[in-house]
Amino acid sequence: MTALIAPMAAHVALAALLYALLTAARAPAVWGVGRAADGTNPWAQIERRISANLSNQFEWPLFFHVVCLLLVHLQAVDAAQIALAWVFIAGRVAHSGVQVFTANVRLRGLVFTVNYLAVLGMWGWLLVRGWWL
Template sequence: MSDPRHLVLWPVLAQIGLTFGLYVWLSAMRLLAVRRGEVEFGCFEFGRDEPAPIARITRNLSNQFELPVIVFACVALLVALDRVTWVDVAAAWLFFAGRVIHTAVQTLTDDVRLRGRVFVINVLGCAILVAHLCLVALGH
């Protein structure tokens, strides 16, 4: 059977891939909007007057540097301390799945209520990792 210390890295790498994918998508959408004459490049300096579809991608990309950072830190510490469990692997995948769903809802719809419900998946995955790290810190 595979080592959970290695397997927990895959959802982290997938999250990094999602972030890079959002950069590519955002860049393509911005370039397309400029080429169509919908906006000028200057509107992207501060995010003012961005077309709504682009603004949603911009905001979602920004979200990738919020809660995921806590997950990255927890995974890194659990790996470094050699305390990764199968629960951590499942929690990391749960978190990533939630990020994918959250990204789809935030970038493709304007349904803020659904986005909030989906965010609970992310919080749950992150909370499990944080709870385990707290137990490790307490000597358990």
């Protein structure tokens, strides 16, 4: 098993956790479980943030998974790629935390930059090393 499978699985686990959180946040509206006394969903505000973050898990991370699969297929995984993959995962977790639990768009943008640069670094490292030939 390659060392890149673990960070890829970690991202899948993050998405699964977000699906579980979204289900719990929607429970008052869908099943009536946990409704406020006035019948509203007390989790409505966070539900929108979880939903938006879950959508984000299928945008930029696509490029992470593609480069990981290419690296595995080409047998081009090295310590730098593994480190960048884990930086990406740490950044995704931080990004999710910021997006779900705060409204701080500036911080979210800064944290996203970590994810963005880690994936660009993985692609750049792959191309510079000439593994794509």
